Structures are given as C-alpha cells and as structure tokens.
Amino acid sequence: xxxxxxxxxxxxxxxxxxxxxxxxxxxxxxxxxxxxxxxxxxxxxxxxxxxxxxxxxxxxxxxxxxxxxxxxxxxxxxxxxxxxxxxxxxxxxxxxxxxxxxxxxxxxxxxxxxxxxxxxxxxxxxx
Amino acid sequence: xxxxxxxxxxxxxxxxxxxxxxxxxxxxxxxxxxxxxxxxxxxxxxxxxxxxxxxxxxxxxxxxxxxxxxxxxxxxxxxxxxxxxxxxxxxxxxxxxxxxxxxxxxxxxxxxxxxxxxxxxxxxxxxxxxxxxxxxxxxxxxxxxxxxxxxxxxxxxxxxxxxxxxxxxxxxxxxxxxxxxxxxxxxxxxxxxxxxxxxxxxxxxxxxxxxxxxxxxxxxxxxxxxxxxxxxxxxxxxxxxxxxxxxxxxxxxxxxxxxxxxxxxxxxxxxxxxxxxxxxxxxxxxxxxxxxxxxxxxxxxxxxxxxxxxxxxxxxxxxxxxxxxxxxxxxxxxxxxxxxxxxxxxxxxxxxxxxxxxxxxxxxxxxxxxxxxxxxxxxxxxxxxxxxxxxxxxxxxxxxxxxxxxxxxxxxxxxxxxxxxxxxxxxxxxxxxxxxxxxxxxxxxxxxxxxxxxxxxxxxxxxxxxxxxxxxxxxxxxxxxxxxxxxxxxxxxxxxxxx
Numbered sequence: 001x002x003x004x005x006x007x008x009x010x011x012x013x014x015x016x017x018x019x020x021x022x023x024x025x026x027x028x029x030x031x032x033x034x035x036x037x038x039x040x041x042x043x044x045x046x047x048x049x050x051x052x053x054x055x056x057x058x059x060x061x062x063x064x065x066x067x068x069x070x071x072x073x074x075x076x077x078x079x080x081x082x083x084x085x086x087x088x089x090x091x092x093x094x095x096x097x098x099x100x101x102x103x104x105x106x107x108x109x110x111x112x113x114x115x116x117x118x119x120x121x122x123x124x125x126x127x
Numbered sequence: 128x129x130x131x132x133x134x135x136x137x138x139x140x141x142x143x144x145x146x147x148x149x150x151x152x153x154x155x156x157x158x159x160x161x162x163x164x165x166x167x168x169x170x171x172x173x174x175x176x177x178x179x180x181x182x183x184x185x186x187x188x189x190x191x192x193x194x195x196x197x198x199x200x201x202x203x204x205x206x207x208x209x210x211x212x213x214x215x216x217x218x219x220x221x222x223x224x225x226x227x228x229x230x231x232x233x234x235x236x237x238x239x240x241x242x243x244x245x246x247x248x249x250x251x252x253x254x255x256x257x258x259x260x261x262x263x264x265x266x267x268x269x270x271x272x273x274x275x276x277x278x279x280x281x282x283x284x285x286x287x288x289x290x291x292x293x294x295x296x297x298x299x300x301x302x303x304x305x306x307x308x309x310x311x312x313x314x315x316x317x318x319x320x321x322x323x324x325x326x327x328x329x330x331x332x333x334x335x336x337x338x339x340x341x342x343x344x345x346x347x348x349x350x351x352x353x354x355x356x357x358x359x360x361x362x363x364x365x366x367x368x369x370x371x372x373x374x375x376x377x378x379x380x381x382x383x384x385x386x387x388x389x390x391x392x393x394x395x396x397x398x399x400x401x402x403x404x405x406x407x408x409x410x411x412x413x414x415x416x417x418x419x420x421x422x423x424x425x426x427x428x429x430x431x432x433x434x435x436x437x438x439x440x441x442x443x444x445x446x447x448x449x450x451x452x453x454x455x456x457x458x459x460x461x462x463x464x465x466x467x468x469x470x471x472x473x474x475x476x477x478x479x480x481x482x483x484x485x486x487x488x489x490x491x492x493x494x495x496x497x498x499x500x501x502x503x504x505x506x507x508x509x510x511x512x513x514x515x516x517x518x519x520x521x522x523x524x525x526x527x528x529x530x531x532x533x534x535x536x537x538x539x540x541x542x543x544x545x546x547x548x549x550x551x552x553x554x555x556x557x558x559x560x561x562x563x564x565x566x567x568x569x570x571x572x573x574x575x576x577x578x579x580x581x582x583x584x585x586x587x588x589x590x591x592x593x594x595x596x597x598x599x600x601x602x603x604x605x606x607x608x609x610x611x612x613x614x615x616x617x618x619x620x621x622x623x624x625x626x
Contacts, residue, residue: 026310043303050296056288063295070303077310081320085183085258089302092265096295099269103276103288110281116292119285122363124422124431 001052009048017041026076035076043069054117056107060100067093129177129186132166132194133249135159140242144235149216153209156238160198160205163245167198171612182321183256188619192459193386194252195616196466197379199601201245203594204378207474208241208371210590214481215369222280223484229280237277243270244375251383257305257320260387261298264351267380268294274372275364286360286367293360294351301347301387307340308391322390329397337395341404344391345411352384354445355415358438362422365434366486370477373430377437378470382462385444389624392448396625401451409449409539415442416546424553428486430476432557433469436512439550440465446543447527448624450534455621457526460609464519464602465512471598472508475501478591479561491561500592502562504599509558511602513551519605 021037046066050059071089074081108114139159146152170177170186179185186194216234221227231237247270250263268291276287309320311333325332350357365373388408395404419439426432440461447458476486478501483491494502511518514525524547531540605613 047296050292059292063292063299066296066299067302070299070306073303074306074309077306081258081309082183082256085256085262088262089258092262092269095269096265096291099272100291100295103272103284103291106276106279106284107288110279110284116288119288121282122285122289122367124362124426124428 006048006052009052010045013044013048014041017044031076035072039069039072039076041069042066042072045069054115056100056104056114056116059116060097060104063100064093064097067096128166128170129180129184129253132163132170132177132186132253133246135166136163136242136246136249140239140246143242144239146235149212149234152235152238153212156205156242157209159242160202160245163249164198164202167194171195171616179255182319182324183259184253185255186253187255187623188616189386189389189623190252190255192616192620193382193462194249196382196463197245197248197252200378200466200470200598201375203597204371204374204470204474205241206590207374207477207594210588211369211371211477212237213590214588220278222278223480224486227280229278232273232277232279236273240270240273241371241375244274244380248379248383252386255321255323257308257322257325257390260390261302261305264301264348264383264387265295265298267383268298268351271372271376271380275368275376277369277372278367283367286363290360290364293357297347297350297357299347300350301344304340304343304345304347304391307336307343308394311336311340322394325394326397329394329399332398334398334400337398338400338403341391341395341400342407345388345404345407348384348387349411352381352388353415353438353441354411355418355438355442358415358418361438362431362434365437365473366428366430370474370480373433373476374470374473377433377473378466381437381441382466385441385462389448393624401625405449405451407449408445412442412445412447412449413539413542413546415439415445416543416550420546420549420553423550426553426557427488429479429488429491429557429561430473430486432488432554433472433476436550436554437465437469439546440469440512442546443524443527446539447523447530450527450530450539452530452533453526454530454534455624456617457523457530459617459620460526460605461520461523463613464523464605467598467602467605468508468511468518468520471504471595471602472512474591474595474598475505475508478587479505481591482587488557488561493563495562498587500587504592504595506558506562507599508595509554511599513554514547517603517606519602521606522609 017040018037021040024036043066046062046069049062049065053059104114136159139155143152143155177186212234219228219230222229247263247266254260254263272287272291275290276283313331353361365376392404415438419435422435423432444458444462447454447461479491480486482498511520514520531543
C-alpha cells in the first residue's frame with residue numbers, strides 16, 4: 001500500500017477515533033479528554049500497519065503499537081486491575097515481541113528477506 | 128497444593144532446558160507428565176485439598192474438567208514423544224516431501240517448551256480472573272510457537288509466523304474485550320474482575336459495555352479456538368508441526384480457548400445477556416462447520432484434513448453451547464471425546480508420514496498392508512471422529528442434535544445434520560482410498576519413500592502405536608458408558624454455565 005494512501009487513511013482514522021472516542025460515555029470516571037480517542041487511534045494504527053505492510057518486522061512494530069493503544073485503553077477503563085495482573089500483561093507483550101524477533105531472525109536467515117507477503121507456500125492444494 | 132499443578136511442569140521445564148544428556152531428559156518428561164496426572168487425579172478425588180489461592184487462582188468444576196482432559200492427553204502424548212524423539216530427535220534430517228536437509232530444534236529446548244506448554248495450559252484452567260486468564264492464554268501462544276518450528280525449514284517457519292501474528296493480534300483484541308468488561312463494572316462498587324465477583328454483581332453491570340466486551344472476547348479467543356472466519360492460522364500450524372505438537376494443539380490448546388469463551392458466557396448469562404451471547408456463539412459454530420465441510424471435501428493433504436476436522440469440531444462445540452440445555456452437556460462431553468480422538472489421529476498421521484514420507488492422501492495407498500497397526504487404528508479413529516455409533520463422539524453429537532430438535536429451530540437441525548453428513552461422506556472417501564488402494568499405488572509410493580526415509584524409521588514401534596491405541600480405547604469406553612465421576616463433573620460444570 002502506497003505511503004500517500006496510508007497517510008490519508010491515517011487522517012481518516014484520526015478523525016474517526018476523535019468523533020467516536022469523545023462520545024463514548026464513561027460514567028463516574030474523571031479522565032483526560034483525549035485519552036480514549038488517542039488510545040483508539042493508536043490501536044487502529046497498529047492494526048492498519050499489520051494489515052497494510054509486508055515486512056515482518058514492521059508487522060511486529062504494528063503489533064506493538066496496537067498493544068500500546070489497548071494498554072492505554074486499560075489505563076482509562078480498568079482501574080480495578082491488580083498490579084500483578086497488569087505486570088503479567090506487560091511481561092506477555094514483552095515476551096511476544098521477543099519471540100517475534102527470534103522468528104524474524106530465522107525468517108531472515110532462511111529466506112534472505114523478511115517479506116511476510118511472500119510466505120505463501122502453505123495453502124489448500126486441490127487433489 | 129494448587130500451585131503444585133502449575134509449578135511442577137514449570138520447574139521441570141526449567142530443568143529440562145539445562146539437562147544435557149537426552150535419555151534422562153526424556154525420563155524427566157515422562158515423570159513430570161505422570162506426576163501431573165497423579166496430582167490432577169488427586170484433585171478430582173479430594174477437591175478440598177486444592178483450595179483457592181487468593182482471588183485469582185482456584186479450581187472449579189469447569190476448570191477441573193478441562194484440566195483433566197489436558198493432563199491425560201499430555202501423559203499419553205508424552206509417551207509418544209519419547210518414541211518420536213528417539214526416532215527423529217536432534218541433528219539433521221531430510222525433508223520427506225521436498226528432499227532438502229534441515230536442522231531440528233535442540234531437543235532440550237523442545238522438551239522445555241513442551242513442559243512449559245503444559246504449565247501455561249494448566250494456568251488457563253485454574254485462573255479465575257479475566258486478566259490472569261488473558262496472561263495465561265497469551266503465554267500458551269508464546270510457548271508453543273517454538274514447538275511448531277521444531278523442523279527448522281521454510282514451511283514450518285511460515286506456519287509459525289502466521290500462528291504467532293494472528294493469535295497475538297486475536298488475543299490483543301481479547302485484551303481490549305477484557306478492559307471493556309472492566310468498564311462495565313460501575314465505579315466504586317469494589318468489584319474485581321474475578322468470574323465470581325462479576326457474576327455476583329451481574330445486575331449492576333453496564334449491559335452495553337458488557338455486550339461489546341463479550342463480542343471482542345469472542346472474536347479474540349475465537350481466533351485461538353479456530354472458529355471459522357478466524358481460523359486461518361490453524362491448518363498451517365497443525366499440518367507443519369510435529370505430530371506430538373499437533374495432537375496437543377488440537378486436543379488441549381483449542382479447548383483452553385473454548386474454556387475462556389465459556390467463562391465470559393457464564394458472566395453474560397448472569398447479567399441477563401444469555402440469549403444474545405448464545406445466539407452469537409451458535410452462528411460462529413454453524414459458519415465453522417460450513418467452512419470446514421467445504422474444505423474437507425477434496426482435501427489432498429491428510430494433516431490439513433485433520434486440522435479442518437478440528438475447525439468442524441470446534442464448530443460443533445460452539446453449536447452445542449449456542450443451543451444450551453442438553454446442548455451444554457453434549458458440548459462439554461464432546462470436548463472430551465474430540466480431544467482424545469483427534470490427538471490419536473494426529474499421532475497416527477505422524478506414523479503414516481514417517482512410513483510414506485508424504486502428507487498427500489494420494490501417496491498413501493494400501494496402508495493396511497504396509498503399516499497394519501497404524502492403518503487399523505487410523506480407520507477406527509476416522510469412524511470415531513465422524514461420530515459413528517460405538518464411540519463417545521456419537522453420543523455427544525447426538526445430544527447436540529437432540530438439543531437442536533428441542534429448541535425447535537429447524538434451520539439449525541437441518542444445517543447441523545447436513546454439514547455432518549457432508550463431512551462424513553468426504554472423510555470416508557479419503558479413508559477408503561488410503562486404507563485399501565491398489566498394489567500399483569503402493570509400489571510406487573514405496574519406491575518413492577524408501578529413497579528418503581531411513582530404514583529404521585519405517586517400523587511401527589510400540590511407542591508409536593500404543594499411545595493412540597490407549598486414546599481410542601478411552602473414547603470407545605466413553606461411548607459405551609459414562610463413568611459416574613465424569614457424569615457428576617459434567618453436571619457440575621453445566622451448572623456453572625447457568626441457564
């Protein structure tokens with residue numbers, strides 16, 4: 001997907017998350033005004049990067065951005081989450097990126113490229 | 128005591144990683160599996176000894192049922208794993224399909240991940256807090272990714288990457304769902320995210336947030352469970368992983384994700400969203416069965432065939448839960464039957480792959496002459512998974528059909544039977560050709576694989592045949608009668624789901 005198209009889609013997502021995020025009712029919670037829209041936008045950006053980019057390492061970055069956005073949501077929504085569980089969540093995201101990094105290392109060594117689009121040998125062949 | 132269930136395999140995983148010689152490490156795997164099963168059996172006999180640990184870790188009847196399945200499966204599979212590692216462990220081997228050489232993952236790392244997989248799946252079954260449940264399920268993904276990449280070549284690498292990325296993104300969606308459920312708890316009511324606290328305060332929950340949270344959790348954990356539009360990773364991972372890992376993925380891991388969906392369902396039911404959530408699950412189930420039926424007919428690769436059959440059976444579980452009532456019973460019982468049978472089939476598929484050097488159904492001909500024990504068990508396993516009468520899956524699939532008839536929604540009855548019939552026809556056709564087949568086909572296949580597969584690998588060892596035999600005997604026994612302790616446990620688990 002081209003860069004100018006990606007930027008346009010990004011702007012559209014920003015407008016969309018501002019419009020939607022400001023309307024979400026959160027009764028009884030005192031929050032900064034822009035917390036929910038920015039969390040939403042970050043998560044959407046991550047998802048867009050995972051879907052729209054080919055390189056495996058950029059997809060891993062997209063996963064990180066998405067996880068960041070969701071964690072920001074968690075800041076807004078889940079104040080009753082115990083610290084230990086929160087730490088577990090962060091540890092998992094950390095290890096996920098670690099494991100993805102190792103896998104990308106293997107992909108690079110095996111194929112001499114990290115283009116996830118070209119990982120397409122597995123499919124349902126007709127009999 | 129309850130910490131022992133998780134701690135034992137985790138400690139063993141650490142030890143296995145640092146243990147140098149191979150044979151002691153294999154014995155450690157067997158010993159840990161035995162000790163774990165013994166602990167789980169003890170928890171079925173004396174639940175009072177396994178008291179809750181704080182708010183987050185406890186063993187209720189639903190968790191105990193799935194823990195039982197996981198533990199028994201792991202024990203049987205670990206015997207096969209010892210045989211498998213003796214046969215193919217370590218070093219270089221040649222790819223049976225394309226003929227290139229590749230390395231295997233070091234056996235120490237493989238065993239450590241296998242034991243870590245058991246530890247994380249146990250943690251899924253004993254966690255009673257949505258946050259901890261998420262942590263445990265994400266951990267199962269991370270620990271199992273190296274297992275799929277056991278044979279280090281380009282196909283397994285592709286499967287691993289798809290598995291890692293799709294499941295991680297799916298589970299990230301589930302994390303968002305978890306936060307939505309947290310947002311449904313009114314502020315200042317002091318509620319935490321444990322299943323019990325949520326169910327007790329169900330009337331206070333904000334229904335809109337809960338509904339959105341349920342949908343996100345269903346999509347997220349549904350990806351991991353392999354429900355249909357989200358199943359893209361499943362056939363690749365199951366077909367490229369070594370047989371031991373395929374068996375565990377299909378028999379134990381998918382169930383763990385199913386358990387997570389049951390957990391949120393019970394909260395939704397308590398909050399009065401039961402009908403809505405069950406209907407959504409029902410639609411996912413029917414779509415899964417339809418997609419699986421379409422891909423099973425004319426499938427050329429027998430490991431992918433089994434993987435799509437797993438998608439079908441996850442669909443059946445979802446249909447049963449969607450219908451409720453007898454369907455709940457059928458669904459939980461079917462989870463037991465499916466795990467035992469599908470694990471056996473994946474292990475046997477490993478034997479066939481070793482004997483023929485091909486995953487193509489067209490290359491496997493005359494298996495009854497070449498690998499008689501495997502072929503006989505393979506035939507029995509196919510009928511068991513298709514729900515033929517003497518096996519356990521028959522009674523559970525029938526219970527789900529009865530639930531559909533009682534619910535009066537004839538569309539569900541017709542679609543459910545139609546998909547089952549189509550899959551039956553598709554799989555029996557494949558089976559007949561694989562088991563019988565012409566002598567000519569057998570000869571060419573023999574010439575093909577004799578060049579690539581070392582001679583010792585073709586014999587059917589006791590450790591390759593006995594584990595699937597045990598699993599199939601168990602599911603046969605469940606078809607003939609359901610023992611009292613299991614029936615009681617199914618009833619208690621049903622009660623937890625609510626009506």
